[in-house]
Amino acid sequence: MHSRREWIAAALLAASRSTAQAAARGRLMGDPQLWKSRAAAIPASIWKPRGKKPYVTETPNPAGNSGSAGVALLELTGCWLATGDDFYADDAIRVMLATTQYPHWGGFNHLAPDIDLDAGDLLMGVGVAYETLRERMGDAGRAAVRDKMVLQGRLMYAAFTRRRTIPWEQNHTYIDIGGLWCTAVALLDEVPEARAWYDFGLRVVHNAIYLLNSGDGAFYEGIGYWSYGVAMHLVQLLDLVRSVTGIDTFSQFDSLRLEKYYLLHVLMPGGKYWLNVGDVADSTIAPAKLNHARKIMMKLAREYRDPECQWLAEYFARVGEIKPSSDPWMLAWFDPSVKARDPRDSWPSYHHFKDLDLVMLRSDWGDDATHLALRCGPAPGVRATKIFLSGEMKDWKPGTGHVHPDLNSFTLFDHGEHLVVDTGYTEKKLTVEHNTITLDGAGQIGDGQQWPAYIPWNRFGRIGTCFGAPPVCFYVRGEAANGYETSLELQRFDRHLLLIPDEKFTYLLVDDRMEVAKPHQFEWLLHSNEAAVKVGANTFRLSSGSRVATVHMLLPERLEPKIEPVRVTPYVHKDSTAPRGYRLGLSPEPAANCRFLAVLTLHDRGGEGPGITFDGGAIRVFGGAWSDTITLDAAGGHHAMVRRKASDIVRWCAFDAKHLESDGQTLCTSSHPISAAWDASRQTLEYELAEGADVSVQVGSQMVRFRGLAGRHSWTLRRPDAG
Numbered sequence: 001m002h003s004r005r006e007w008i009a010a011a012l013l014a015a016s017r018s019t020a021q022a023a024a025r026g027r028l029m030g031d032p033q034l035w036k037s038r039a040a041a042i043p044a045s046i047w048k049p050r051g052k053k054p055y056v057t058e059t060p061n062p063a064g065n066s067g068s069a070g071v072a073l074l075e076l077t078g079c080w081l082a083t084g085d086d087f088y089a090d091d092a093i094r095v096m097l098a099t100t101q102y103p104h105w106g107g108f109n110h111l112a113p114d115i116d117l118d119a120g121d122l123l124m125g126v127g128v129a130y131e132t133l134r135e136r137m138g139d140a141g142r143a144a145v146r147d148k149m150v151l152q153g154r155l156m157y158a159a160f161t162r163r164r165t166i167p168w169e170q171n172h173t174y175i176d177i178g179g180l181w182c183t184a185v186a187l188l189d190e191v192p193e194a195r196a197w198y199d200f201g202l203r204v205v206h207n208a209i210y211l212l213n214s215g216d217g218a219f220y221e222g223i224g225y226w227s228y229g230v231a232m233h234l235v236q237l238l239d240l241v242r243s244v245t246g247i248d249t250f251s252q253f254d255s256l257r258l259e260k261y262y263l264l265h266v267l268m269p270g271g272k273y274w275l276n277v278g279d280v281a282d283s284t285i286a287p288a289k290l291n292h293a294r295k296i297m298m299k300l301a302r303e304y305r306d307p308e309c310q311w312l313a314e315y316f317a318r319v320g321e322i323k324p325s326s327d328p329w330m331l332a333w334f335d336p337s338v339k340a341r342d343p344r345d346s347w348p349s350y351h352h353f354k355d356l357d358l359v360m361l362r363s364d365w366g367d368d369a370t371h372l373a374l375r376c377g378p379a380p381g382v383r384a385t386k387i388f389l390s391g392e393m394k395d396w397k398p399g400t401g402h403v404h405p406d407l408n409s410f411t412l413f414d415h416g417e418h419l420v421v422d423t424g425y426t427e428k429k430l431t432v433e434h435n436t437i438t439l440d441g442a443g444q445i446g447d448g449q450q451w452p453a454y455i456p457w458n459r460f461g462r463i464g465t466c467f468g469a470p471p472v473c474f475y476v477r478g479e480a481a482n483g484y485e486t487s488l489e490l491q492r493f494d495r496h497l498l499l500i501p502d503e504k505f506t507y508l509l510v511d512d513r514m515e516v517a518k519p520h521q522f523e524w525l526l527h528s529n530e531a532a533v534k535v536g537a538n539t540f541r542l543s544s545g546s547r548v549a550t551v552h553m554l555l556p557e558r559l560e561p562k563i564e565p566v567r568v569t570p571y572v573h574k575d576s577t578a579p580r581g582y583r584l585g586l587s588p589e590p591a592a593n594c595r596f597l598a599v600l601t602l603h604d605r606g607g608e609g610p611g612i613t614f615d616g617g618a619i620r621v622f623g624g625a626w627s628d629t630i631t632l633d634a635a636g637g638h639h640a641m642v643r644r645k646a647s648d649i650v651r652w653c654a655f656d657a658k659h660l661e662s663d664g665q666t667l668c669t670s671s672h673p674i675s676a677a678w679d680a681s682r683q684t685l686e687y688e689l690a691e692g693a694d695v696s697v698q699v700g701s702q703m704v705r706f707r708g709l710a711g712r713h714s715w716t717l718r719r720p721d722a723g
Contacts, residue, residue, distance in 0.1 A: 028240050055094075185244055279424075284423060427571045444485075479492075489516055
């Protein structure tokens with residue numbers, strides 16, 4: 001990571017060099033000959049020029065026009081550079097002239113006219129097309145387009161520079177000012193005030209990179225706004241900035257190298273759906289449109305010579321059934337010299353994105369795998385929160401309006417079906433619309449706001465533990481109490497999730513511990529696409545397609561269930577409501593301390609899941625050929641599971657524990673807390689330690705001892721010296 005001072009110095013150097021020395025300035029779209037050579041080499045299955053049908057411009061609308069013409073201008077300009085066909089240049093000039101007749105750039109769909117999103121698209125598209133094609137335009141046409149660019153540029157620049165604080169990292173900012181910067185580049189030699197726009201645009205780009213450079217590759221606004229903001233705008237803006245200034249924006253933006261992890265894990269098994277957390281889909285289900293993800297993986301494969309990014313680009317094309325595109329960036333970014341390598345051969349099937357404290361895991365890499373996700377971190381991410389609280393950037397306020405108050409909320413997907421869902425993109429963000437817990441109907445900080453600001457910014461949740469050892473287990477602990485209003489006096493909300501994968505009977509343990517200074521009415525929430533059905537005492541079924549999650553509520557014993565349809569106010573149509581599945585709410589008697597304990601068994605619709613018993617101290621799960629014993633509050637730790645086939649112990653796992661035993665037999669000891677999983681079939685212990693420890697493991701009739709190393713490691717009996 002770079003210091004704040006280094007980023008400012010780089011931006012000022014670029015501004016000085018590129019505005020004062022026009023001769024040294026590059027062109028926005030780079031070398032025209034390079035476009036032609038790439039067009040000659042690219043496979044027709046990836047890119048082809050758009051058809052020779054004139055682009056249909058919108059009728060000028062006093063209420064505002066969309067930015068689609070700006071996007072079309074980038075495409076037309078790229079097609080002309082690649083083919084040299086005058087049709088594309090002439091059509092681009094015609095479209096530019098048409099936009100001069102728009103009373104407003106943008107302004108439809110509740111967006112502010114002339115200064116938001118669509119206006120940014122038009123400023124970028126017209127700026128790129130004007131700079132590339134101005135010599136082909138007549139004097140009158142050139143003057144008309146230039147005058148309109150000046151008018152729109154002034155409006156955009158004034159709107160942002162009058163603000164006391166700016167959300168530098170938020171998609172609206174770099175889309176709007178990125179467009180202004182492209183217009184500024186095109187006008188630098190013609191309009192003196194374009195230099196101020198240019199410098200401000202570089203400032204926005206560098207501040208966005210600085211704040212988004214989180215170090216884990218995940219995107220705080222969710223995959224929907226990653227596709228729109230990062231993939232459709234920011235990455236191409238970085239390319240344009242480098243083309244003009246020579247600054248290597250990609251080497252500065254370290255987190256881009258890690259986006260491959262985010263994109264593969266946020267894609268549900270089978271490749272048809274995105275993880276729908278935050279403002280993603282106007283539904284409980286988020287179909288995965290993979291064309292932008294494919295394009296960005298192609299770009300990052302080229303930039304970093306990354307074979308795994310190249311494989312992901314090919315994988316996204318295959319599962320997304322993507323057809324050839326006329327997007328100019330597909331042409332510019334494809335590099336066949338990078339050979340693909342499947343990352344699933346070496347990546348674990350789970351990932352803890354530590355900056356967002358977002359965990360995504362799947363039972364395996366197959367299309368029928370179980371996928372579980374839990375979020376429990378600060379809305380802008382840990383690093384950005386630290387920067388804000390330090391006071392380093394006094395002109396910045398985090399742009400967290402697309403993040404929901406959903407700490408300790410989880411989603412569950414199995415065999416291609418959405419069993420526990422999120423309610424998706426809404427106008428107001430409500431905790432009650434997520435799979436977490438409310439107190440007296442009150443949610444978390446930010447609850448009920450349209451564009452939440454998570455004030456005070458130092459109150460948020462965290463992931464306490466994340467441990468995975470497929471095929472034995474996955475364990476996550478989220479700690480969310482700090483994310484609720486202080487007036488509730490919530491002292492503890494720890495959610496323990498233990499997923500035990502199985503070919504037939506995968507199940508999920510949910511163990512929630514609530515501690516508060518005085519009695520409150522808690523409500524435990526689950527959302528599903530079909531209404532939950534009560535099938536027994538404290539037992540409910542959530543169905544979706546061919547799969548079922550049977551919810552066995554073990555604690556509290558007395559619960560008042562409420563099953564109701566969910567209707568939300570969607571963002572796009574604020575004057576109406578829309579259905580978003582169903583809510584199962586479970587409420588005990590008001591209490592100061594409360595524990596919710598549940599087992600969700602996953603199985604075919606119409607079939608029966610494994611048997612469940614609970615004696616108040618241990619849970620037993622019976623899966624036919626095997627039986628599991630789950631101990632709660634194990635000595636020195638939290639949870640542990642032991643699986644037996646007949647009388648033989650074949651698997652076990654324990655978390656944050658020093659000692660594990662079963663039926664009086666010691667299975668594992670450690671001089672420091674250990675999270676570990678033993679698989680007898682492989683004679684292997686997967687373990688994680690915060691510091692080195694002396695570890696003992698029972699293998700057959702003997703106790704084997706070794707020195708455990710700090711960090712995450714594997715130890716195999718056949719290699720007792722392995723760390």
